[in-house]
Amino acid sequence: MRALLLGLALLAAWAQDGADSPQDQPKVKPPDTYLAPNPAADKNLFGRLKKASKDSRLTNMDEQMADEEKREIIKTLFEGQGSQNNRIITQQKPSQASGSAQGASGAPSTLSSGYYDRLSRSNLRGYSPQLQTLQSALNQRRAPGAPKLIETGKLDYETLSYPAYSIRHDIRILEMKMRLSKNYAWAKALGLERRYLPEQLLDSVIEAQLQAQAAAKGIKESPRQAKRQSALENAASALREFEAAAQPAQDPEKITRSLVIALGAKQKEAARWIALASLQEELERLDQERDFLTPELLDLIGRLPLGAADLSAYKRRGADLKEKLSALKARDELAIRLLESESWLSDLSRADALIARNSGLGQALGRAASDYAAVPYRLAGAIKPKLRWRELADNFIMRFLPGSARARALKREEALKEKLKDVFLKIASGDLNAAHAILASL
Numbered sequence: 001m002r003a004l005l006l007g008l009a010l011l012a013a014w015a016q017d018g019a020d021s022p023q024d025q026p027k028v029k030p031p032d033t034y035l036a037p038n039p040a041a042d043k044n045l046f047g048r049l050k051k052a053s054k055d056s057r058l059t060n061m062d063e064q065m066a067d068e069e070k071r072e073i074i075k076t077l078f079e080g081q082g083s084q085n086n087r088i089i090t091q092q093k094p095s096q097a098s099g100s101a102q103g104a105s106g107a108p109s110t111l112s113s114g115y116y117d118r119l120s121r122s123n124l125r126g127y128s129p130q131l132q133t134l135q136s137a138l139n140q141r142r143a144p145g146a147p148k149l150i151e152t153g154k155l156d157y158e159t160l161s162y163p164a165y166s167i168r169h170d171i172r173i174l175e176m177k178m179r180l181s182k183n184y185a186w187a188k189a190l191g192l193e194r195r196y197l198p199e200q201l202l203d204s205v206i207e208a209q210l211q212a213q214a215a216a217k218g219i220k221e222s223p224r225q226a227k228r229q230s231a232l233e234n235a236a237s238a239l240r241e242f243e244a245a246a247q248p249a250q251d252p253e254k255i256t257r258s259l260v261i262a263l264g265a266k267q268k269e270a271a272r273w274i275a276l277a278s279l280q281e282e283l284e285r286l287d288q289e290r291d292f293l294t295p296e297l298l299d300l301i302g303r304l305p306l307g308a309a310d311l312s313a314y315k316r317r318g319a320d321l322k323e324k325l326s327a328l329k330a331r332d333e334l335a336i337r338l339l340e341s342e343s344w345l346s347d348l349s350r351a352d353a354l355i356a357r358n359s360g361l362g363q364a365l366g367r368a369a370s371d372y373a374a375v376p377y378r379l380a381g382a383i384k385p386k387l388r389w390r391e392l393a394d395n396f397i398m399r400f401l402p403g404s405a406r407a408r409a410l411k412r413e414e415a416l417k418e419k420l421k422d423v424f425l426k427i428a429s430g431d432l433n434a435a436h437a438i439l440a441s442l
Contacts, residue, residue: 174232185221235273
């Protein structure tokens, strides 16, 4: 009898997980994966890409950029790296929570910047210690491509035209993000999303191929993407107008208070369109996140082998997240309406306040919604019912062959299951940061 049991144990150790009959496996459909932009950098002068802005190698973001540089840029723009051949992914389908954990809207949180207000109050022709301090501060946080200012304390063309570098950089970053998002959407619609790495989706040849195939099948870009494109075109136009308005300042005699004020208006116009493009990007993701609490997910949560109180708490946490995401979207939509209105200048401070309120909050909510949607699927997958003979064999292995490969695998499975249960309970209790930290380590 002992020999027979040992034989069964060895068979169990060699058997693959797929040996269990299909009817004994939980009917769990794991979420799909999709590309998700990284919202973590959101606090530079005109956009939310502060981290990328610190990398001066981003100045030549064109088709001739080295592949290594492109990869580094992509790392600054997107969060998380999946296990599928380095594809950047999240663990839910677009109808569920975005894994990018959308933080701040992409809109600048300094639409009503007082840069030119400060300059207009300075000594336009002579030395100003305040201006010298400002020039020094700008040199400490130079935008990509911006030259180092000569800290003379005197107002000159370089100081007056300095914001153009930040504007240009933000437009380039947002354009690249839009291309990547659009190309991925086309690839996904064509069933080709698993074929390409992010840097391949930015290749002009692949982009043209995807566009042609999408057009042949009648696949069109989303309304949000069209609005993003329009806003970026307007931002580029505003940048050109800004640069043209700054040209007279190359002659020191033509630097006047009216010129400084005019440049301030041009700067705000550019920031306005950059904000609108970024807000549309944010809303495109929020459109995907708002339906993360699907009937399928709620049904799965209800069938997990945990306490009724814990399951109810988890469902309440999901309802709370959904309500907060809806409020986040409402604020973004209101900010867009304010910035698109004819009286946008008078509403600038109000739009700025809405954008600032969403900053950081969206990142936390998006990340929490992503974790919320992913954990029940992962936990259900970790809690696999076993055939009776497999259960007996595994018990035998754990007792008499604790050092075997099968025993080690069983210990890992049990440890993963307990960690996922812990994450589930932390989310249910509202300890979202701790839950995310554990989940990220798995």
